[in-house]
Amino acid sequence: MIPLTYYLVLSAILFTMGALGVLIRRNALVIFMSVELMLNAANLAFVAFARQYNAFSGQLFVFFVMTVAAAEVAVGLALIVAIFRVKHNIDVDQMSSLKG
Amino acid sequence: MTPSDLLSILPLLVLVVWACALLLVDLWLKRKGVTAFLAALGLALTAGLALAQAGEETTAFGGMVALDGFASFLNVLFPLSGLLGIAVAYGYLKRMNIERGEYYSLLLFSTAGMMLMAHAADLVVVFLALEFLSLPLYVLAAFARPRLDSEEAGLKYFLLGAFASAFVIYGIALIYGATGTTSLSGIVAAIEAGSLGTSGLLLTIGAALFLVGFGFKVAAVPFHMWTPDVYHGAPTPVTAFMAVGAKAAGFAALLRVFVTAFPALDADLTPVVWVLAALTMFVGNVVAIAQTNIKRMLAYSSIAHAGYILMAFVAFGNPATRADAVASALFYLVTYALTSYGAWAAVIALEKQDPSAGSGQAASGLEINDFAGLGRRRPALAAAMTVFMLSLTGMPPTLGLVGKFYLFRTVIEAGQVWLAVIGVLTSLISAYYYLRVVVVMYMREGAPETTREPWLDFTWAVSALATVILSFLPMALFAWASAAGVMGF
Amino acid sequence: MTGAQILFLVCAGLILGSAVMVVTARNLMHAAFWLIAALFGVAVVYAILQAGFMAMIQVVIYIGAIAIMFIFADMLTRRDVRESRAQIGRNWPVAVLLGLLILAGLTALILAQPGVGRVAPALPSGLDPVAALGKALVSPDAYVLPFEVASVLLLSALVGAVYLAFLKKQ
Numbered sequence: 001m002i003p004l005t006y007y008l009v010l011s012a013i014l015f016t017m018g019a020l021g022v023l024i025r026r027n028a029l030v031i032f033m034s035v036e037l038m039l040n041a042a043n044l045a046f047v048a049f050a051r052q053y054n055a056f057s058g059q060l061f062v063f064f065v066m067t068v069a070a071a072e073v074a075v076g077l078a079l080i081v082a083i084f085r086v087k088h089n090i091d092v093d094q095m096s097s098l099k100g
Numbered sequence: 101m102t103p104s105d106l107l108s109i110l111p112l113l114v115l116v117v118w119a120c121a122l123l124l125v126d127l128w129l130k131r132k133g134v135t136a137f138l139a140a141l142g143l144a145l146t147a148g149l150a151l152a153q154a155g156e157e158t159t160a161f162g163g164m165v166a167l168d169g170f171a172s173f174l175n176v177l178f179p180l181s182g183l184l185g186i187a188v189a190y191g192y193l194k195r196m197n198i199e200r201g202e203y204y205s206l207l208l209f210s211t212a213g214m215m216l217m218a219h220a221a222d223l224v225v226v227f228l229a230l231e232f233l234s235l236p237l238y239v240l241a242a243f244a245r246p247r248l249d250s251e252e253a254g255l256k257y258f259l260l261g262a263f264a265s266a267f268v269i270y271g272i273a274l275i276y277g278a279t280g281t282t283s284l285s286g287i288v289a290a291i292e293a294g295s296l297g298t299s300g301l302l303l304t305i306g307a308a309l310f311l312v313g314f315g316f317k318v319a320a321v322p323f324h325m326w327t328p329d330v331y332h333g334a335p336t337p338v339t340a341f342m343a344v345g346a347k348a349a350g351f352a353a354l355l356r357v358f359v360t361a362f363p364a365l366d367a368d369l370t371p372v373v374w375v376l377a378a379l380t381m382f383v384g385n386v387v388a389i390a391q392t393n394i395k396r397m398l399a400y401s402s403i404a405h406a407g408y409i410l411m412a413f414v415a416f417g418n419p420a421t422r423a424d425a426v427a428s429a430l431f432y433l434v435t436y437a438l439t440s441y442g443a444w445a446a447v448i449a450l451e452k453q454d455p456s457a458g459s460g461q462a463a464s465g466l467e468i469n470d471f472a473g474l475g476r477r478r479p480a481l482a483a484a485m486t487v488f489m490l491s492l493t494g495m496p497p498t499l500g501l502v503g504k505f506y507l508f509r510t511v512i513e514a515g516q517v518w519l520a521v522i523g524v525l526t527s528l529i530s531a532y533y534y535l536r537v538v539v540v541m542y543m544r545e546g547a548p549e550t551t552r553e554p555w556l557d558f559t560w561a562v563s564a565l566a567t568v569i570l571s572f573l574p575m576a577l578f579a580w581a582s583a584a585g586v587m588g589f
Numbered sequence: 590m591t592g593a594q595i596l597f598l599v600c601a602g603l604i605l606g607s608a609v610m611v612v613t614a615r616n617l618m619h620a621a622f623w624l625i626a627a628l629f630g631v632a633v634v635y636a637i638l639q640a641g642f643m644a645m646i647q648v649v650i651y652i653g654a655i656a657i658m659f660i661f662a663d664m665l666t667r668r669d670v671r672e673s674r675a676q677i678g679r680n681w682p683v684a685v686l687l688g689l690l691i692l693a694g695l696t697a698l699i700l701a702q703p704g705v706g707r708v709a710p711a712l713p714s715g716l717d718p719v720a721a722l723g724k725a726l727v728s729p730d731a732y733v734l735p736f737e738v739a740s741v742l743l744l745s746a747l748v749g750a751v752y753l754a755f756l757k758k759q
Binding site for chain 3: 102105109116119120123161162164165200202205206209212213216222224225228229231232235236238239242243245254301302305
């Protein structure tokens with residue numbers, strides 16, 4: 001079978017990639033997708049640890065993370081679409097109305 | 101579920117039910133003033149119930165939430181800050197043409213999230229409370245839609261908030277991996293059992309990621325980049341609520357988690373927090389000097405104050421000053437909440453919609469130079485603003501001095517003299533930009549247009565009076581904060 | 590190498606490859622589809638970890654709801670393709686350096702764990718994980734409070750999203 005280490009390394013790489021995506025991309029949607037990758041990395045670690053401990057608490061946490069992710073998506077995409085309606089652009093480094 | 105479980109979180113339950121009911125009732129209310137009144141009534145009721153809980157100590161729902169002095173102290177503070185959030189918003193929303201009932205329901209939901217945070221005794225609840233208080237705030241920051249600066253503030257706050265949450269969750273995952281549990285008491289037990297071995301490192305890194313995530317939430321340097329933009333773009337009453345409530349809730353989570361679960365990690369984390377606190381005080385105060393916009397200046401000021409509160413965590417590393425560290429942080433939070441609300445109320449009084457720009461445009465009256473002549477035009481308001489600026493600097497005769505004195509003394513008693521020196525020096529730097537506002541108000545000619553609204557005037561007047569009067573009688577507040585210890589598990 | 594190990598490696602490759610594509614894709618729609626691939630890979634890994642229920646809700650919630658919402662948002666925020674500029678911000682070298690540091694730290698940390706080389710113990714027989722999860726969620730001594738909080742949280746998010754998306758009729 002597969003040792004826990006493998007899952008954790010996979011999760012660490014996925015988390016790093018998500019963080020990189022947030023830091024280097026300019027499009028708000030892609031940044032948000034990268035955040036989802038980070039959340040999935042954390043969930044993966046939770047489920048792997050839960051398997052190791054043979055306990056459900058880790059899986060339950062994942063359940064709540066998914067619920068919250070769904071709520072976040074609703075609010076976040078509403079914001080992104082609302083901004084696009086006004087200025088037809090969702091690049092975060094072009095948000096010039098707030099500079100200084 | 102026993103009745104005592106429900107009773108222990110009664111104020112929170114009342115607030116949540118009230119918020120849901122308000123959503124429905126608002127549909128039939130033509131006059132949004134009634135909605136505002138009902139929301140304020142709910143918050144006042146909640147604060148009263150929380151006050152009645154003082155002195156109780158228990159856990160409920162199988163250890164998910166705790167009721168102790170810490171929770172009941174903050175559970176009075178949060179509804180009161182919500183009340184002020186309504187008082188400053190009532191006239192503003194009307195004036196800016198964004199009067200909608202959702203403002204009040206969302207504000208109530210966010211306050212409920214903050215209260216849940218104060219209760220949290222399990223990392224699941226910490227996480228859910230964090231999201232519960234943040235999600236309505238993202239929407240509130242964008243509340244002045246379709247005004248672009250407000251929408252962009254909402255989006256920036258949202259993206260940074262989601263990013264920070266991801267760090268918090270990954271941190272919790274590592275903590276769970278090290279200890280096998282998410283309950284704070286379970287984590288304490290695992291640490292004390294000493295069976296962690298090298299998993300202790302996993303726990304430390306988990307705690308560090310947790311700290312990074314909440315560093316974003318409380319706007320500590322170097323995780324502060326979003327703050328000036330978001331505080332600037334959001335409607336000013338929301339900014340005030342965010343600056344006070346969200347920051348206090350972030351610190352509530354950090355205090356709760358550090359106090360109960362991580363005392364064993366102090367040796368590893370104290371130097372990190374030391375650097376964070378020093379950097380935050382320094383950067384916040386120095387960059388604030390360069391600001392010409394009052395909202396941005398107050399945003400950097402709020403960053404700087406996050407640094408002062410972080411000092412308490414360094415003092416926490418020394419077992420001798422542990423109790424004082426929590427009490428001084430809570431005391432400072434109250435000081436900051438009162439003063440900062442007053443200052444934001446004064447900003448709101450000067451803010452106006454540009455008549456030439458149409459309804460979709462940003463507001464004006466927010467430059468520091470717009471305060472010129474306020475001393476002559478509105479003597480009372482100018483005097484109140486002077487009090488707030490003195491209090492934010494930490495000068496007599498204001499509560500800010502007492503708060504800083506208590507904090508610095510605790511830090512020095514903990515043996516961190518250099519950090520206290522940095523605190524004092526940065527306070528001196530801050531005097532420059534705070535007093536500049538006072539100079540502009542009294543020394544420069546100008547004819548600022550101000551708004552007179554009963555509730556707004558009430559807010560700054562009460563805040564100013566309380567800031568001065570409490571500075572002469574700080575003992576009651578002091579005793580209350582000292583009693584608000586976090587219960588051990 | 591057993592079947593499970595091969596499956597795991599394939600999934601890990603799928604997840605990481607898709608993640609790279611999400612982060613680097615120029616076309617937003619492609620990024621959304623690569624996100625779905627990555628999410629699906631994670632679902633299979635849950636299944637390998639014998640967390641069947643998690644695998645299922647990963648597909649239903651993450652792919653069925655969240656990723657689909659992303660696709661809708663993509664379509665609602667589409668611009669002229671020719672207009673698309675560089676997708677990467679100026680500060681990418683710093684970000685990459687930072688990312689490599691995080692990664693090195695986390696990996697070193699994980700590899701230093703003594704227990705993690707172990708293979709997980711077998712699940713006790715006769716246990717119905719879905720029933721246990723369900724009971725924990727509504728048990729007053731376990732997760733009923735977080736469960737209720739999650740529902741109120743969804744309500745507030747819903748109200749907020751409706752407020753933001755609502756067009757004033759004028």
